[in-house]
Amino acid sequence: MTTDENTTTTIVVREPLDPTPEQLLVLKRYANASRASFNFAFGLMDPAQRRWDRGRDRLVLEGLSWKEANRKAPKTFVPRASDVQRIFGAVREEPMLGPLREGETEYRRLYRWWAGVNAIVCQRAFRDAETAFANWRSSSRRAGEAVGYPRLKRVGQCRDSFRMMSVRLVGTDLRHVRIGGEKDPAGQRALIVRLHRPARRLARVIARGGVVKMVTIAREGSRWWASFNVRIDLPAPVQPSRRQKEAGTVGVDLGVAVFAATSEPVLTAAGKVQLFENPRHLDNARRQLRKWERRMARRYVKGLPARRQSAGWREARDQVAHLKGLVAQRRASTQHLLSKQLVTQFEHVALEDLRVKNMTRTARGTVEAPGRNVAAKAGLNRAILDVGFGEIRRQIEYKAKRHGVTVTAVNPAYTSQTCHRCGHVDRKSRRTRSLFECTRCGHVTHADIGAAHNIKHRALDPGRQKCSVETAP
Numbered sequence: 377m378t379t380d381e382n383t384t385t386t387i388v389v390r391e392p393l394d395p396t397p398e399q400l401l402v403l404k405r406y407a408n409a410s411r412a413s414f415n416f417a418f419g420l421m422d423p424a425q426r427r428w429d430r431g432r433d434r435l436v437l438e439g440l441s442w443k444e445a446n447r448k449a450p451k452t453f454v455p456r457a458s459d460v461q462r463i464f465g466a467v468r469e470e471p472m473l474g475p476l477r478e479g480e481t482e483y484r485r486l487y488r489w490w491a492g493v494n495a496i497v498c499q500r501a502f503r504d505a506e507t508a509f510a511n512w513r514s515s516s517r518r519a520g521e522a523v524g525y526p527r528l529k530r531v532g533q534c535r536d537s538f539r540m541m542s543v544r545l546v547g548t549d550l551r552h553v554r555i556g557g558e559k560d561p562a563g564q565r566a567l568i569v570r571l572h573r574p575a576r577r578l579a580r581v582i583a584r585g586g587v588v589k590m591v592t593i594a595r596e597g598s599r600w601w602a603s604f605n606v607r608i609d610l611p612a613p614v615q616p617s618r619r620q621k622e623a624g625t626v627g628v629d630l631g632v633a634v635f636a637a638t639s640e641p642v643l644t645a646a647g648k649v650q651l652f653e654n655p656r657h658l659d660n661a662r663r664q665l666r667k668w669e670r671r672m673a674r675r676y677v678k679g680l681p682a683r684r685q686s687a688g689w690r691e692a693r694d695q696v697a698h699l700k701g702l703v704a705q706r707r708a709s710t711q712h713l714l715s716k717q718l719v720t721q722f723e724h725v726a727l728e729d730l731r732v733k734n735m736t737r738t739a740r741g742t743v744e745a746p747g748r749n750v751a752a753k754a755g756l757n758r759a760i761l762d763v764g765f766g767e768i769r770r771q772i773e774y775k776a777k778r779h780g781v782t783v784t785a786v787n788p789a790y791t792s793q794t795c796h797r798c799g800h801v802d803r804k805s806r807r808t809r810s811l812f813e814c815t816r817c818g819h820v821t822h823a824d825i826g827a828a829h830n831i832k833h834r835a836l837d838p839g840r841q842k843c844s845v846e847t848a849p
Contacts, residue, residue, distance in 0.1 A: 385610050392572035393600040409493040410538035411529045413501035417460045428452040457502040492564045500539040532682040537594030550574040581606050597701015614780035616723040625724035627832030629824050632759045637824030639832040642717050657706045658762040661699050668695040715771035719781045726835030728788035732766045786834040796829035
């Protein structure tokens with residue numbers, strides 16, 4: 377298999393795990409070691425980065441621009457992952473300071489979390505910390521919004537996950553994976569963890585020459601997942617099929633009341649559909665979520681860390697995580713189903729270029745100028761994020777490359793107020809949320825389907841991207 381970056385690509389294959397209770401403890405220990413390793417590297421990199429920031433800020437106060445200050449700031453040594461690994465190797469055996477506890481005969485180690493853990497887990501966490509600071513620094517020099525400053529990973533507030541390379545399929549039934557242990561014979565032995573389902577897709581990718589480069593094992597809700605990063609050869613350019621060429625272009629209007637509306641019928645298991653009903657996964661689970669979140673709040677003892685809370689609080693916390701995990705999985709299933717139906721049935725998919733971050737901005741306002749209808753706007757924001765406009769577009773764009781499909785994002789202005797028959801723009805044409813009746817030509821259609829037709833027309837005719845609002849005669 378070639379290693380040229382121009383001829384290979386990386387895909388991710390996710391497989392659910394079914395570990396035993398004893399294996400769960402090992403996975404949690406690995407995740408805790410990864411979190412502690414990241415925090416150890418953060419503790420070395422953060423002070424050095426802060427020193428550089430203070431030097432730059434002094435130059436800004438002296439009158440230099442931010443760009444000049446970034447270039448002329450005094451050089452500061454920020455440890456890299458290799459430096460952190462060397463420092464950690466020198467201090468990891470240090471004992472804890474202070475007197476021995478009652479009943480102890482020897483000092484405990486200051487850094488106990490690395491014992492019994494594969495060394496690759498700690499090394500990858502060091503690299504993750506280095507990458508986090510590198511991304512933060514580079515984001516201030518590129519176009520777009522800057523990313524947030526790296527933060528410590530706190531127990532109960534970060535995802536339980538770790539990364540390593542020594543994970544592979546074992547057996548002929550494709551139902552088990554081997555997670556590497558320590559080289560020390562007295563340390564943690566390798567684990568043979570059962571999969572929740574046969575890893576047929578992963579096996580097919582490997583059989584075609586794929587090479588597993590890295591595996592991320594993480595807990596989502598109440599289930600652990602293994603995400604395999606597989607390096608494969610780039611396939612030959614794919615051309616649309618005859619059926620896709622015959623279907624042509626489809627416009628897609630995403631919404632809240634209607635999950636998605638299409639300009640052309642889409643073939644589904646229930647027949648040809650143009651209006652996809654919003655499944656409202658979050659709303660369907662809100663009653664159970666509210667119940668367990670309230671129990672979690674009642675059982676919480678202020679001032680105690682998560683590991684010292686009661687068994688009742690931990691039960692409520694696990695139930696909340698389980699319900700949120702189910703909501704996320706159901707939402708992802710709906711998004712994947714819609715995106716695949718679109719890219720496999722049409723040659724060209726047209727979407728709105730939505731600014732989801734602006735659409736979901738809070739209406740709370742400030743103390744001097746408080747907002748209005750804050751609760752209603754919060755509910756709308758929650759519904760928009762539950763649909764996942766940005767995620768649907770991301771899935772369509774990456775799946776389109778596999779099926780030879782063209783994706784176009786058009787200006788969303790006035791798509792629901794424009795008649796796709798005569799092009800007349802008037803907000804009064806939208807009689808109700810779903811009824812559109814043109815005030816000029818009298819054309820009647822569903823408002824969302826009409827918007828999907830306008831999106832399609834703008835994708836086919838870029839001159840329609842800029843439209844002006846007309847008034848009704």
